[in-house]
Amino acid sequence: MEKTYNPGSFEKEIYKNWEEKGYFNAEVNTEKLPFTIMMPPPNITGQLHMGHALDETLQDILTRFMRMNGYSALWLPGTDHASIATEVKIVEQLAEEGLTKADVGREEFLRRAWAWKEKYGGRIVEQLKCLGSSCDWSKLAFTMDERCSRAVREVFVNLYEKGLIYRGARIINWCPECKTALSDAEVEYSEEASSLWYIKYPVKDSDEFITVATSRPETMLGDTAVAVNPKDKRYTKFLGKTLILPLVGKEIPLIDDAYVETDFGTGAVKITPAHDPNDFEVGLRHGLEVINVLGEDGRVNENGGKYCGMKALDARKVIVEELERQGLLVKKEELRHNVGHCYRCHTVVEPLVSKQWFVKMKPLADPAIEAVKKKKIAFTPQRFSKIYYNWMENVKDWCISRQLWWGHRIPVFYCDDCGEMTVSKTDITVCPKCGSTHIRQDEDVLDTWFSSALWPFSTLGYPEKTAELEYFYPTDVLVTGYDIIFFWVARMIFSGLEHMKRIPFKDVLIHGLVRDAQGRKMSKSLGNGVDPMEIIAKYGADTLRFSLVNGIAPGSDLRFSEEKLEGSRNFMNKIWNASRFVLLNAQDKDIPDFASCRLTVADKWILAKLNRVIREVTINLKKYEMGIALAQLYDFVWSDFCDWYIELTKPVLYGDDENLRNQTLSVLIHVLEETLKLLHPFIPFVTEEIYQNIPSHGESLMICEFPRFNAKNNYPKQKADMESVMEIIKGIRNIRAQVGAAPSKKVKLYVKTQMRKLIKDTAVYIEKLAGVQEIVFIAGKEDLTEKTVSQIINEFELYIPLGELVDTDKEIARLKGEKERVENEIQRANAKLSNNGFLEKAPKELVNKEREKLNKFIEMRKKILAEIKSYEA
């Protein structure tokens, strides 16, 4: 083994070996229980980013843990066709050649898209492998592969036949850049500076005006009413009157609707049903005409009269100028308001009325809410269920058609001759009604999330009742960030319930966002993103995984920094070197079976600590507390195993009792092996590499059984004894540091105690670890003639002759400090114990503990006081 941890030299090799051995593949096996995780499919356009790295690492930890626990653990990977995102890429690619979609046509466009997918879609798969992901690549899925496409068609047709999918003209969000409809979830709002224009609308046959306030003057071309609140007295006298729409000259009614707020603007709102979702609703209530004035290219259309062809913003300028000329513009105010943007290209979206396909949500949402309310599905942390309810309870119908080419084409066919519309699972070429062959398939494709919603069962073969679907569905846990609860989690839940009649997963583990060192979101525009692949190249995958997981709490964001990486790397190096220590010492030795070893008090102590950490890690992993589990392992490895146990074994390993030495080596190897198993789900590469260096190792750590807690290994007596000895060692070190004794200076130690056997048994440890030359038992301080420094550790009184290093004044000051501390404790304990409420209501155990503590401190005070007296004498 090399002297320092060097992940570059083994990670690739190890992964290749695991893959070749087929360890990742999960089979239907009735002897075993299934454990299933569906990987949230990354976009084929995407490169691995820190968010993925965290998400995948958490899934890998759970999968490896359950696999080692004997489950048939399936982690099913896949990629998403990412309709809009990919289409944008292909359009860009065409643009570079001076071409447009229209130039090449649908067929060629799709050919290019598939070619693009073949070329780049695998990139992220390779990156996932570098991270160590133990997913079953033999089941790699793609949202547009045959399996998934069949499921999409099945679901579409079923929903249509149940009346849950319909086609209609509704107001939708339109991205003028992507030239497609978007669902509500695909619009992102951000506050922007804008203006509020106050415009006079003349009242017909009078010289009065109603002034309306609007942030979008250009849409006035499509106004079909002005609305006021029915309770607004200012306008009561105008109700029922007709207004003249300026510039257009059209007559429009003044209506009343409770939606209008009296205290914003003028209390009068122009109603443009075609370009505002609220106005659309008002229009429906009042039977208003819907006039589209903005086209899908973001320009004013033929309904806009002379403004036709202008871009919306240009039209706004011209219209405002003209209103001003006509004296109809009252004023312009600054206004900050939220503007919707396309989540893919960030263009401002235009609400407009358009004929689209929708999923009726209410009947699907209700059971999906029930499933979470009845705890069939549990969110971790729980609070995210509130976010889920909030959305589900207010969800509107889902616009699923997109005016794109890359995606699942809507399985609806129109007959050009008789106009018949056929919704079909398979392509049709003949009209079932008139027999015509003039059949056209709907031009549009489905929202990407329509296919992702089916992911937990489409990947397992649905609609066929495959053995895999039967065995692995419902899945166990879905791991994802809170940013896609609406997009994806919610939709999988209602889809699973609707089509499988069963929940898609039992648990949803929500993790936070990976932020930069300053706590900012990593983003392309800020340029503060960190490429996981660069980190892997520099530090190794284990270090990256460790940095992302150590100490995190479910649902909370985490900061990612170079310092953290270095700390993690140092931990890898620590494990590496601890292992090197064990293995170098064990070389060419005749190591006895661990089971046959006679254990020392130090051995039992580390085994007890190991047993404890086994329990903690297991419990925490089952609670999805990966951060706590790993932090506990870190502490165990660094503090217990390295700082203490390895140091404790040194006098034995370098001593001359060969038998004892070999037994100790056996314990060291045992603890190391168990520790590697515990760590393996978190940092698979370095643990496997070390494991392969252990003599008589098994085939692979991946297929080892995860360590099990065993109450027999708690050794409470030896654990407490050893901890006392450790306290003694720390106490001596403390004194040495305080008086400034050189590390090379060996000291004599006088001990007064009832527990001489323990000290005798552990003398080698005290000598080696505290720089003690000789231990002498005394009956009392009066036996001492030398000048000493003392330390009271529980039932041990320690005296160290330090000659000229002893500064009596300093000693007295130190002891007085000790005295004060102990007296504070006595006071605290006394206060508690003289409180009747505490004595009566607190658990007996606690009261007893407090009493013991009090006695201990009183005892200590007595000794300290005696010490002080002896110095002052």
Place this chain on the structure above:
RNA sequence: GGAGGCAUAGCUCAGUCGGUUAGAGCGCCUGCUUCACAUGCAGGAGGUCGUAGGUUCGAGUCCUACUGUCUCUACCA
């Protein structure tokens, strides 16, 4: 407008069922090239747990209000 999170050491954060003397990493100070590791070892300093009330024998932990801060959601034109 609605909902939620967070506030603990200089910094970043843990703190599980309300119950030891409130912890870690980094940083800081002191000393160590001790035969696994200076990517290290030993010792140390550093806290009124945001503020004010309340519940309780007991509150960092539960409740209420407030302050600060972040996020989601809605879209009053």
